[in-house]
Amino acid sequence: MAAPALIALAHGSRDPRSAATVTALVEEVRAQRPDLRVAEAFLELASPSFHDVVKKLVREGHEEIVVVPLLLTEAYHAKVDVPSVVAEAAERHPSVKIRATAVLGHEARFLEIIDERLRAALGKARVRELDALVLAAAGSSDPLANASIARLARLWGAHHKLPVVAAYASATPPTTGEAVRAFRAQGRRHIAVASLFLAPGWLPDRAAELALEAGAIAVAEPLGAHPEIARTVLARYAVGAVELVPV
Template sequence: MTAPALVTLAHGSRDPRSAATVQALAAATRELRPDLRIEAAFLELSEPSVEQVVDRLVAEGHDEVVIVPLLLNEAFHARVDVPRVVRDAMARHSGLLVRATDILGLEPAFLGVLDRRLRDALAAHRVRELDALVLAAAGSSDPLANQAVARLARVWGARHRLPVAAAFASSAPPATGEAVRAFRAEGRRHVAVASMFLAPGFLPDRAAELALEAGAVAVSEPLGAAPELARTILARYAVGAVELVPV
């Protein structure tokens, strides 16, 4: 019996770096499971669309698909867009079974990726001293999603025994620049910012720009196609594939 196809579903962006990163993450996932059919798709703004990918898989004979949303918070896209995609796919194709898994989320394992990205940024700027950290994320109108970022920030700060603040690129305060200025007002001059974004794009660029203007000593790159993310995708897929098995 053929295993269900795996579709990694990202939001999409007009920035071509974003789609390239999502495709690189799909490729990294394929390296871990070359036996699986793994495709990347997007909700909007980038191609291929999820509809195009699902239609192609069905045309090739796949009748089971597991969608892993590459979303870091449980906000609008996770609650509304992803279920709609599942409904629409099964409505278009008789006999097709589609399951969407839990989102990628904010896994503690991703803190290791943050650390590597931040070390690279600190080395590039020849920074050897830190006295505060800012964890920058997209932000949401859902306060629970923002609280999840704040909790992860506290865990990250405890690991490094440094004060840490969560900051957001949209929808919620504080912005990265505000968070950096708040630490500098306390006398902390070596403030670094880690980017809890999946891929490059407008929001991470804006967050970095505001942080550097405010005096941050370094800003890391987004998470990117890290092996920890690929392994999390496969863990989500495993659960989704089991849910497709008839009881």
Template sequence: MAAPALVALAPGSRDPRTTRTVTALVAEVKAQRPDLKVERAFLHTRPELEAVVGRLVKAGHDEIVVVPLTLTDTAGTAAETAAAVEAAGAAHPGVQVRATAPLGLEACFLEVLDVRMREALSASRVRELDALVLAAAGTSDPLANQAVARLARLWGTHHKLPVTAAYATSAPPATGEAVRAFRAEGRRHIAVASLFLAPGPLTDRAAELALEAGAIAVAEPLGAHPEVARTVLARYAVGAVELVPV
């Protein structure tokens, strides 16, 4: 019996960098599990989930696990994902289409943040740090923002440096405000990490504000790192088990 197919479902974006990153992440997932059928889909932009599921059904798959590629589980995103999965399933009676929990904010992503930060510091020839800012998308959901703040504190404890969470939308502080607050304390070597999966308009704006405020380096988003791919496969494994009849 073939294993369920895996569809990595990303938020819709017309930014080609997002598409390239998701494509690279799916390639990394395939490299780790070459036995699986793995596809990518996007919310509201092509290829959309229903079309991808249709192709999988034509290829003979009747069990499909959808892994949302979102780092924060907001009510709006969760509702959009649920609607897309429901529509895809309804279009193909007899086919099981199940969504897993999103990627979320795993502690293992701190290792990826470290990799991206080392790359940024090397490119900027920076050898000294006295503060860090963890930039995330932000949301109107305070619980989601609190989860980012907790991850920031954990990262700061690991590096024995003060860390502030900053948000690109919906909630203060913005990255520029966070950098200026540290500079007001007398800190001058402040770097910014990007807690985003892929680059896009939000990461561009966060980086611009941070550099204008005096940040010495801004790291790239998580991207198609093997640790992110392993998290995708961990979510898939749970979803695949839930498809097994009790």
């Protein structure tokens, strides 16, 4: 029996850099598991759509599909949008088993990627001294999602023995600019900002802009198509594939 197909499902953005990053991540997943049928899809604002990809996989003869949401928080898209499109696809294709996994979330090992991206930004800016850090994320109207980001920020700060605050690009304060200004009001002048976004786009660009305007000395790039992210996608897929096995 063939292994289930894997759909890496991203939210989507009008920014072409976002879709390009998702494509590069899927290529990394394929490189790590060339035996799997792997495809990317988007909830909105980019193509291919989720339903088009499911239809294509069904035409190819796949009877089992595992959907891995490329989301970093268990917020609205994870709780509402993903279950909705998966349920609709299951209704359209009753002979096909479709299972959505947990989101990528905030794996502690993602902090290593954040550090890698931040070191690159600090090197580019020729910065050797830091006295505060800001962890920028999209933000959500869901307080539990924001709390998970704040916990990750505290873990990151404890690792570096530096004060850290989480900042958000939408939905909830503080913004990156507000976070940087608050640190500067404390007398801190070497403040760097890390990016807890999967891919480039309007929100990470805005977060970077506000941080630099407020006096941040460096802003890191998003996580991107890192091999560790691909390994996490495959770890989620493995759990989803097992859940498809009849008990």
